[in-house]
Amino acid sequence: MHTVEKIGGTSMSRFSELMDTILIGDRTEEDLYNRIFVVSAYGGITNLLLEHKKTGEPGVYARFANAENESAWGEALDDVRTRMLEINHELFGDTAERESADAFITQRIADVEAIMSNLQELCSYGHFQLDDHLMKVREMLAAIGEAHSANNSVIALRKAGVNARLLDLSGWDQEEPLPFEEMIEQSFADVDVSKEMPIVTGYTHCKEGLMKTFDRGYSEMTFSKIATKTGAAEAIIHKEFHLSTADPGIVGLEKVVTIGRTNYDVADQLSNLGMEAIHPKAAKGLRQQQIELRIKNAFEPDHAGTVISTDYCSETPCVEIIAGRPNLFALEIFDQEMLGEARYDIELPRLLNELRLYVVNRDSDANSITYFVAGTRKMVTRAVRLIGEKFASAEVELHKVAIVSAIGSNLKVPGILARTVSALADSGISVQALHQSMRQVEMQCIVNQDDYESAVRALHHALIEQEDHGDVICAA
Numbered sequence: 001m002h003t004v005e006k007i008g009g010t011s012m013s014r015f016s017e018l019m020d021t022i023l024i025g026d027r028t029e030e031d032l033y034n035r036i037f038v039v040s041a042y043g044g045i046t047n048l049l050l051e052h053k054k055t056g057e058p059g060v061y062a063r064f065a066n067a068e069n070e071s072a073w074g075e076a077l078d079d080v081r082t083r084m085l086e087i088n089h090e091l092f093g094d095t096a097e098r099e100s101a102d103a104f105i106t107q108r109i110a111d112v113e114a115i116m117s118n119l120q121e122l123c124s125y126g127h128f129q130l131d132d133h134l135m136k137v138r139e140m141l142a143a144i145g146e147a148h149s150a151n152n153s154v155i156a157l158r159k160a161g162v163n164a165r166l167l168d169l170s171g172w173d174q175e176e177p178l179p180f181e182e183m184i185e186q187s188f189a190d191v192d193v194s195k196e197m198p199i200v201t202g203y204t205h206c207k208e209g210l211m212k213t214f215d216r217g218y219s220e221m222t223f224s225k226i227a228t229k230t231g232a233a234e235a236i237i238h239k240e241f242h243l244s245t246a247d248p249g250i251v252g253l254e255k256v257v258t259i260g261r262t263n264y265d266v267a268d269q270l271s272n273l274g275m276e277a278i279h280p281k282a283a284k285g286l287r288q289q290q291i292e293l294r295i296k297n298a299f300e301p302d303h304a305g306t307v308i309s310t311d312y313c314s315e316t317p318c319v320e321i322i323a324g325r326p327n328l329f330a331l332e333i334f335d336q337e338m339l340g341e342a343r344y345d346i347e348l349p350r351l352l353n354e355l356r357l358y359v360v361n362r363d364s365d366a367n368s369i370t371y372f373v374a375g376t377r378k379m380v381t382r383a384v385r386l387i388g389e390k391f392a393s394a395e396v397e398l399h400k401v402a403i404v405s406a407i408g409s410n411l412k413v414p415g416i417l418a419r420t421v422s423a424l425a426d427s428g429i430s431v432q433a434l435h436q437s438m439r440q441v442e443m444q445c446i447v448n449q450d451d452y453e454s455a456v457r458a459l460h461h462a463l464i465e466q467e468d469h470g471d472v473i474c475a476a
């Protein structure tokens, strides 16, 4: 039996440490194999290739799609090339391995560059529309991030004597795309996992278009499909930290507690806030085939990590995680014509969706609706203008806000809402809006952007640090 293991981008950026922990360490010949690794692009690379996942800052793709002049996206692509070659240098120094790594990625970038230039030229003629081809460009760009990290990993592992094999699912030289499942089946047809260590690109080129269907976080779709298709004994996601009661980067590693068990419901709430414990759609296949999912700290391989299952529910009610999402826009639409009019509720989300603005949450009263959205200022400003055009009597206001959220598989703690609000008030943080739904898995407080980190610390202190959970909440 084998496992399928995904390595996230933040962890891939510490590759030499991974060689000593999860990839090789002190494993004997036998323990090395029966593991399939799916790798993400190094941290920050996909942001440069497409757009920043959290802030929306444009990368190569966004500049190309916004039809700025050629030099705008060309320069951005040059930056990616420089960064990728720097990474190769850090990994391989001045060796033959580096030459091979450089040649591989330089060729890929040159190919994409040529295609994009030709496309831009072609679309200067009115008969050809750039919009018709954008998704293909997005996919090609994304795919080079994962091809880079996977190819480098194979070079490093082979040098260390491991029989690693590159499974490039990015479909570079493929003529016809195959359906997603077939692509995976075909790629694994002649792989002997007991003697080879497959290093698989997180991007899969397929008929459905992985990017079109799942967008960012797509490497988890590749990961879960491989786990279900190959009948893995366990699916493991390796991350930079243990899944913890809050972001260790904000609260401090010494204060956070590792989560031993949680469920997919909690994982969905985390995804919505941009902290992807697991892509919600990736979880589905694993759940259906009852493959256990484990999230582990890539740098503490002996720790059991977090097991995510469908039916786990904490025996005692408690807050398990303080998560949050900074850099959101509150788009407040006030209109006295709104009362009793369903069309606002139908048309506003459609408009935001068309502009690719992600709605994290919304609230409303008799004559106003506020959407809390993630996206670039440019797109949000465009939304304000379009809403004004569509609803002439509406007044639209923008605020920069953050969401801080307390989440738990069983949150029915008496007085929890009052404790949450007073923890924020005691820290001098003003609560702009508050959400709790009847299911009681999550409580969200909207605060000013500047208060984000102090709000996370205040809630962690009040709702988690006081509970004395020890090192792990419910060890797996």
Ligand SMILES: Nc1ncnc2c1ncn2[C@@H]1O[C@H](COP(=O)(O)OP(=O)(O)O)[C@@H](O)[C@H]1O
Binding pocket: 007, 008, 009, 010, 011, 043, 238, 239, 240, 241, 242, 243, 244, 245, 246, 247, 248, 249, 275, 276, 277, 321, 323
């Ligand atoms: N509750 C949490 N537990 C662990 N890490 C968290 C948590 N919340 C936020 N983080 C942050 O998430 C980062 C990893 O982000 P993510 O995009 O999921 O990584 P990856 O590149 O591994 O997919 C970590 O660097 C950490 O600072």
Ligand SMILES: N[C@@H](CC(=O)OP(=O)(O)O)C(=O)O
Binding pocket: 007, 008, 009, 010, 040, 041, 046, 047, 053, 145, 202, 215, 216, 217, 218, 219, 220, 276
């Ligand atoms: N690198 C891609 C795919 C991915 O899933 O990355 P990560 O595993 O680092 O979240 C992205 O940022 O969307």
